[in-house]
Amino acid sequence: MTPGIDNPPAFENPFDSAVSAEERVYNTAIQTHEPTTVRGIAERADCDPKTARKYAEWFAKLGIMTKHDGETPTYERNDGYFEWRRVHELATTQTASELQSNVQALTDRIATYAERYDAEHPEAVDALSPPGDISTETAFVELTDWQTALFELQRHEQARRQQAGKSGYAVSQR
Numbered sequence: 001m002t003p004g005i006d007n008p009p010a011f012e013n014p015f016d017s018a019v020s021a022e023e024r025v026y027n028t029a030i031q032t033h034e035p036t037t038v039r040g041i042a043e044r045a046d047c048d049p050k051t052a053r054k055y056a057e058w059f060a061k062l063g064i065m066t067k068h069d070g071e072t073p074t075y076e077r078n079d080g081y082f083e084w085r086r087v088h089e090l091a092t093t094q095t096a097s098e099l100q101s102n103v104q105a106l107t108d109r110i111a112t113y114a115e116r117y118d119a120e121h122p123e124a125v126d127a128l129s130p131p132g133d134i135s136t137e138t139a140f141v142e143l144t145d146w147q148t149a150l151f152e153l154q155r156h157e158q159a160r161r162q163q164a165g166k167s168g169y170a171v172s173q174r
Contacts, residue, residue: 021047025055029065030082035074083155090159099160106153113146122146 024045032041042052056075060067063081068074090099116134117125122143125131130139 021045021051022055025052026059026064029056029059029075030077032065032076035068035076037072037074041075087155087158087162090155091162094159096160096163099156099163103153103156103160106149106156109149110146110153113142113149116142117146122150 024047025041028041028045032044036044038049038053038056041056042049045052056065057067059065060075063078065075066078068076094102113122114120117131119125125139125143127139127143128136130136134142
């Protein structure tokens with residue numbers, strides 16, 4: 001499968017092939033979307049809390065996780081880091097022409113959905129009562145694809161600006 005607008009590339013696993021505690025904590029970290037204690041991370045990663053703390057601290061320093069200080073510190077995935085990675089990857093692996101072509105394809109796809117659903121945004125459409133002869137199942141699939149196309153369009157536009165030296169894109173630390 002070739003990376004493109006419909007199938008973003010998978011992130012490379014930075015760890016050895018053995019499933020180490022570090023890798024288990026990393027895999028837990030990238031799936032932690034709510035502030036979670038070290039104990040919770042350790043349980044999900046099946047490791048000692050000291051090990052989980054060590055790697056959670058390290059991942060927070062790298063920007064992969066966000067640390068929330070408090071009586072009991074918590075950690076969660078830093079979505080801004082992964083957004084930055086996706087934009088950076090697009091900017092460094094695709095030519096300006098490829099990015100422009102993808103932007104045009106995404107723009108066309110978005111316009112087709114907007115016309116088909118007579119709406120400016122997928123959130124304006126009730127998937128349970130789609131227009132015309134569109135089934136609810138089809139509406140769910142298409143509305144999800146429409147939302148994905150909107151996100152990918154933003155990423156491709158950011159990558160184009162990054163290539164042109166106008167980025168200003170930074171990793172957010174929530």
